Amino acid sequence: MRRFFLFLPWLMLVGVSLAQAGAVTDSPKLKIIASHYPLAYFAERIGGNRVVVNQPSPPGEDPAFWKPNAKAVGDMQKADLILLNGADYEKWLPRVSLSKFKLADTSATFRNEFIRIENAVTHSHGPGGMHSHEGTAFTTWLDFGQAGKQADATAQAMIRKRPELKTLFLENLKTLQADLAGLDAELKAIAALKPGLALFASHPVYQYLARRYGLNLKSVHWEPNEMPGKEEWEELQKSLAAHPARWMIWEDRPDPEIADKLQSLGLKSLVFSPCANRPESGDFLEVMKENLENLRSAMH
Numbered sequence: 001m002r003r004f005f006l007f008l009p010w011l012m013l014v015g016v017s018l019a020q021a022g023a024v025t026d027s028p029k030l031k032i033i034a035s036h037y038p039l040a041y042f043a044e045r046i047g048g049n050r051v052v053v054n055q056p057s058p059p060g061e062d063p064a065f066w067k068p069n070a071k072a073v074g075d076m077q078k079a080d081l082i083l084l085n086g087a088d089y090e091k092w093l094p095r096v097s098l099s100k101f102k103l104a105d106t107s108a109t110f111r112n113e114f115i116r117i118e119n120a121v122t123h124s125h126g127p128g129g130m131h132s133h134e135g136t137a138f139t140t141w142l143d144f145g146q147a148g149k150q151a152d153a154t155a156q157a158m159i160r161k162r163p164e165l166k167t168l169f170l171e172n173l174k175t176l177q178a179d180l181a182g183l184d185a186e187l188k189a190i191a192a193l194k195p196g197l198a199l200f201a202s203h204p205v206y207q208y209l210a211r212r213y214g215l216n217l218k219s220v221h222w223e224p225n226e227m228p229g230k231e232e233w234e235e236l237q238k239s240l241a242a243h244p245a246r247w248m249i250w251e252d253r254p255d256p257e258i259a260d261k262l263q264s265l266g267l268k269s270l271v272f273s274p275c276a277n278r279p280e281s282g283d284f285l286e287v288m289k290e291n292l293e294n295l296r297s298a299m300h
């Protein structure tokens with residue numbers, strides 16, 4: 001009994017010094033929710049094991065057309081930080097009540113450069129129902145210069161929540177931005193192999209990619225697993241006369257029947273995945289490198 005009391009002051013001292021050291025190493029992991037995978041990847045690269053990152057939309061669903069259910073809203077209310085793409089990506093945002101102190105709009109610094117889409121058609125795509133791309137083009141991260149700015153905004157928002165980890169976050173941001181700058185330089189070099197080469201895109205999601213890298217891209221509104229109707233094929237053939245492309249860029253590998261039919265019109269297919277969802281294997285950087293190699297094959 002006596003011994004116990006003797007030890008008490010020591011225990012208290014040890015406790016105090018642990019708490020001080022813990023300010024850097026043991027602060028609770030930052031709970032982050034990212035509205036699409038590229039932002040989740042950025043937060044994971046910047047935060048390492050100091051963060052827990054969740055992307056709430058289910059794997060098979062395009063996060064751009066996802067709506068949070070009650071559980072997802074509850075999770076967001078419990079999170080420390082919610083990373084938003086901005087550029088009208090989060091159509092659900094106005095209907096959900098969240099503290100503005102935990103929201104970070106990662107594209108706000110370049111909102112003057114957003115691309116507006118006029119006269120977009122509404123299409124039905126399988127179980128997802130009708131959707132349109134009218135409004136602001138939102139695939140901002142396929143311009144790797146913009147992606148670098150979104151990574152920076154991600155880091156700044158994380159630092160606001162954990163100022164004691166600023167040095168670590170900034171170091172990790174630097175290596176991430178170096179990787180993004182590498183993609184940017186390489187894609188510029190690939191695009192320069194055949195400047196102005198006519199290309200088709202299967203879906204209107206490559207506006208920023210085309211602008212940044214000077215691609216001569218014309219878009220239809222097709223899905224990789226839905227055979228387009230007779231009218232859509234006729235439209236394409238008409239467009240081909242004015243825009244004699246040899247390649248169509250897809251978000252995902254198209255069904256063989258679609259690829260074969262395109263081939264008969266002289267159009268080959270290549271995949272440039274926006275990677276809005278966590279890939280089954282690899283990560284954002286690996287998927288983007290694969291995209292670049294796929295695009296390179298069109299430039300020969």
Ligand SMILES: [Zn+2]
Binds near residue numbers: 123132133203221
């Ligand atoms: Zn669409």
